[in-house]
Amino acid sequence: MESRFQALIFSFTVLLAVAPEFAVADQPCDAQLCGDYSACDSIGCDGGCDECRLKTLLGGCAEKGVVFSGDLVQYYQAVTDGGLRQQGRYGGLATYGALFDFGKLGLTQGTFLQIRGQSQFGESINGDTGSLLIASNTNGTLPTADGQDTALTDFLLTQFLSERFAVFAGRLNTFDGTLNAFAHGRGKTQFMNIALATNPIAFRTSPYVTYGAGFTVLGKEGTPVFSFSVIDPNDYATRGDLDELYSDGVTIASETRLPTQLMGRPGHVLLGGTWSNREVLDLSQIARLPVSTAQPLPRASSSWSVYGNFDHYLTTYDKAGTQGWGVFGRWGIADDDTNPVEWFLSAGIGGNSPICGRRQDSFGLGWYYSATTDAIPGLIFSDDAQGVEAFYSVALTEKVFLSPDVQWARSANGTVDDAWAMGLRLFMTL
Template sequence: MQVCLSACLPQQAAAQCDASCDSLFEASDCGSSWWERSTLSGDWCGLRSCLEDKGYTWDIYNTNFYSGITTGGLEQTFRYRGRVDMLLSIDGKKVGLWDGLTFNLHGESVFGSSINQFSGTILPVSTAQILPDGNRSVTALTNVTFTQALSESVLVQAGKINTLDGFVQPFTGGANGIDGFQNLALCFNPVLVLAFPYSCFGAGMVVLDENQEAVFSAFVYDTNNTPTVSGFDTFFDNGVSTFVSGTLPTKFLNKPGHQMVYGLYSSGTYNNLDPNPYFDPSGGLVLANPDKTGSWLLAYAFDQALYVSPDDPTHSWGVFGNLGIADDNPNPFNWAANIGIGGSNPLGNRPQDTFGIGYFYTGVSEPLKQLAPILLPLRDEKGVEMFYNVGVTPWCHVTADLQVVEPSRERADTLLMFGLRAKIDF
């Protein structure tokens, strides 16, 4: 039986797709090599291209983690955790609406047992294993937004926003821990965790330069994190978080880089033991500081390429760093910093491979340390992470990850964690 729907395909694509396409997983998918195609399922015998032509672009990937704490932490154990992410982008003009309009949706499902609960750290050693809603298995629609281009340089956005989808710093592999670093302290600055929800209602604007890079953004977010519910029943009932950022693209050493400053102020009421998607510090603590209204943070981030391939500018490696400060209460972290190096394989013989080595230090706030100095003494958290991501095929990447972390819980010894991560793009 032939699966090619020629009525949906451009004439040229339909001509390529013949009776040999009777499975999405054939070695040849309408002329493409199974090993060279960008996704495992290929072009769906032309259907995928047809949908893109009509305005619907799918990005589907499955990520699997097998992680183990070999020494230290709370328990020496290995655990499997998996997740599926489904992203859909809809071009408003192509579906019959108007030019410059885009709809974006992000659904995610996570299952298995997270390694984070055995680490003794206050921040997750694997960010992707706790999203979208902690260590439990769950399915959620975390992003439903519309973006409207007012001009070539100004965009406005509104809806239910997955804040990490657009929070990407070069050479780190992204903020969600799926392609690069896994420890939250190297994915993004931990001073954000209190008042920067993962999935919430929000609206704002972005200004782009002539290279279509964001140089300024300003957003207002609901303080309630609502990844697994609609959020309408708690809509802005605990104030708002205002986030502003400015980025200066640079050309030091005649290579691209960025200098970024961002800040956030929230009018919400918080407690520094309030659990959120990124961490739950309350394990074992029976005391609590009083609730406090208002929280702020200020941070600086940079990245600088040290090498850029003359044949492909997307293949580069360089250095990055972050430094953030925040209020001492209710924010559980009054300062945090990281620095590292990463990017494409520096040897150049495997262009699909990436690597990263980073160090982080997270300063736990004094009010949180003083809550239970005898029952559950806390200290600052610091560590090193290194990874190497092997591009087995364009659609399959396998990553070896090693972390050495001194947990914030003083009763937990310095841990050594080794993990394997396999990501398959469908």
């Protein structure tokens, strides 16, 4: 472990040494950083890059019909106090893929194929903090929580029937949903904690990698404003078989995300929901079972969740409103008979650095509260979970970012001491 840490520190040192040659710090304060695909995964673009990335995936930058993409996130985190173990862990996640524009390849117009894979390596502190339901390191759970797995996460075919309406089908991952300008980033570019990178309220009904089909309605700027999908409720991250597709039922998921203008500043509001008829454990009946029983565990015939979020810029640095900083919030409620999380809240501030000349740097300060269902009192989850995270991401180059990160977490298991964790994250894109 020590050698891994030294290797990571050596990488940081080398990058710091070469950074001045490629520095982005001297760019004008109103620099446009989302004009090309390479900037889409950079921290400095924040929410504006969600739009940039989506436009790119729709073929805006695929001049020759194929766009290759890839990124690597490495991290070293340690629980410094509390939790289950005071231990340092090094690990990372590589993501790679390609987008094929069939029209530019001389095939059918408006047809796109997205292929993406992920490989996890090393370890994370998720098992050390004692937080049973909330992972302190999002990328330590992808593509599976078991660690050191490789998976095909996307093989998705999209067909545009008009400029603002598209249908899709195939293998997909669900982490591209619940977009937020200041609290998304898949754990790579903004918050590391999964409760601040996405909304965990829907995890019961929406697996990370699965098969499905649906449609998307786009707004004037080419970004989705409404989506509807029917997916298999089972996780296929490490499975390739289709023999039992939809054999356990379906999950229906829908989201709408609309732009807003308040006090002359841009933002978004999002509302979504999921419903699944897959049989799951009925938590409300467990406590009523005898201490010693041979009877099957009780099952419920369905589960659901409803969630939403908002982001709003308080300050913008460019005319397009894609750079600046502001506030965000998330909420969610779920079927407390089937979901360990009954309701969820998170809020905070984040965005691009207010330091002139460091606009591609970013920061975030967030808080979350995860309310445990009362259906299983005192068995495992005897308390509610909550936590706080703060990070500052330094743009070493336009494609390399170094982020110090600190977290405090209170576990849903009341017997575990509050955990403090500190870490460094290095994110690089092609």
